[in-house]
Amino acid sequence: MTDEVPEALGRAVDAAVDPDALLDTLAVLTAGPSPYGREHATARRLAAFAADRWPHLSWRVDPLPAVDGLPDAANLVASCTHGDADELLLYSHLDTSLTGDPGFDAAVTGHDGPVPALRRQVGPDAVVDGFGLGVARAAAASALVGFVAAATALRDRGVPHRLTLLLAAAGTHRHLPDDPAGQVAGGVAYHLDHLSAPAAAVVAKSGPPGILTAEPGAMFLRVRLQTRHHPVLARDTAVPPGGLIMNLAPVLAALETFRRAHLDARADRSDQVGAEVGVGSVGAGRPGKPDLLPGRLDLHLYLVTIPGDEPDTIVADLRDTLTRALADTPLRDCVLDVAGWPVHSAAATPIDAPISRHAHAAWQAVHHAPPTPIRGWTGSTDGVVLRGRGVPTVRLGPAPLVGDPDDPRRDRYEVAELVRFARLYARIAVHSSTASTD
CATH class of the missing domain: 3.30.70.360 (Alpha-Beta Plaits)
Known part of the structure; x- marks a missing residue:
């Protein structure tokens, strides 16, 4: 097993990441609210867009069982398989930390005006900003485009692979202590309950400037x-x-x-x-x-x-x-x-696990430098759910710029950073696929 990727394949997967497709994906993701447990409309909208743009890949919406008070939870799942290979899961989530209802969110944000629309600035230092990009639409868009790039490059070259993209429901933390029936089982748990566990997983979510192999x-x-x-x-x-x-x-x-x-x-x-x-x-x-x-x-x-x-x-x-x-x-x-x-519960993946090595190798290839060591990180995601099910998992994602001081609901990202992470996710998928066939 090797952590090296042939240079031609590396260049091909980098070239397959389309910045315009990434921004179009982000526009579809932000076209409507996607609160916890009510992701179905966003999943349908994104699946229709993706199936039209990339018909050679499989896209489906998996509704979660109706739960009292929150009946519209759904996952978006995409897959691409060729030959015999271990499955790699690219994971992010569809729901946003804020709901998108200005009246409901005002108690947290202090703003009750309309939800800020997605804005794009063009040029060499292009920036995109809008609602819910930090949790977790920016990383989800990068993961989707990275998945497409890896699947396309591997398919075109006949490299065996098994890639799955899961944009899940109920990925943010919520608690209704006086209404246990109103809880939504997380979309990643639902996915794992109904399908076999992948060999490894990558959680795409904004975070520290490095690779997390452990999460609280x-x-x-x-x-x-x-x-x-x-x-x-x-x-x-x-x-x-x-x-x-x-x-x-x-x-x-x-x-x-x-x-x-x-x-x-x-x-x-x-x-x-x-x-x-x-x-x-x-x-x-x-x-x-x-x-x-x-x-x-x-x-x-x-x-x-x-x-x-x-x-x-x-x-x-x-x-x-x-x-x-x-x-x-x-x-x-x-x-x-x-x-x-x-x-x-807190969980960790060994630093020498194959997925950890693949992530580090891909980071080096994309950033031309090793990842920054991380200590004392206090953010918990569904990475702990995956690790709790025995799935070796790493987490990494694009870092946001300083937010809009006039409206904290508006998250800001460099477009180049989102493209960079799409290539990084794609490279991890290629590393994983080529290693599993050695």
Whole structure:
């Protein structure tokens, strides 16, 4: 088995990456919203475009089983097989971190205007910017065009290969703690449940300027304080006095104490993954009834896990920290509940695994330099799902430019960077295919 690719084949796959096709793909991806669990329209639109442009490849839409409240989840799957070869899966996802509904997203973005349309600047330093490019439309477009380039070059030269492109549903993290039936099983899990696992996988998603062979896991946490409800007019006799919201400060201080201790306990790691935790949502009361003090206060946290983390232990540590911190505050008479929901466990692929070597060789060929070593990365993707199913996996993707200061929903990328990564994904596919036939 070798990590070298014949120069003629390398040049052919580079030439097969069409910048115009990449931008057209990005335009199709961004032509409508594609929120978590509602990707079907985008999958159909993209499949129709791709089948018309590249009819020699197989394109299909795989609807996921309807789930209460989220009935339109779907994967887009493309494939190309010739001869006997190990399967390589190129993976990204169709859903965006923000929904594309300005009213819904405004609580996060601070903007309630129309979703920004895709814009292209021409010239040697061309830039493309628009909604959802960072998660994960830019990388998905590069992966699709890279897949086409590799499949076309390998087919034209009769090289045995088995390539699959999966742009999946529900690839971003979501949690509905009070509605378990409303969860969507991830599109990558659905794909693996119904088809044989590939020999290796590449996750195409923006990230650090290098190759991730390991990724952290993730879990959701909820801190809940409960008391009797009171009218605002009787706030001085409420428990706690003034109400739950007016006593939020010691809770936030306790959560920061927990965060510092949690990170300090993991600070001596020197591998690719790192830990992090933060409060992303606070909820209490009803906007239409502000004359009533809420009887429940919920804080929702997202926590990035590293190898060895035990979710039950994390929940217990958080509960103990809060119990101690609130014992001498007006919140001591409230009911405290801490709950946790693991999403994925951290996972890694050996650095000397074939897919890791292929990725490094392709990176060197495209960038003319080795990848930058990565330490303490705190982003978790479906790479951990693939590794958890025994699939050796690497993650890499184009780095964004500084975002638009006037509208944080507008992600910006150099077109040359997207083309570069399309060639990189294509080269990994060629490395993998030629190595599997040695």
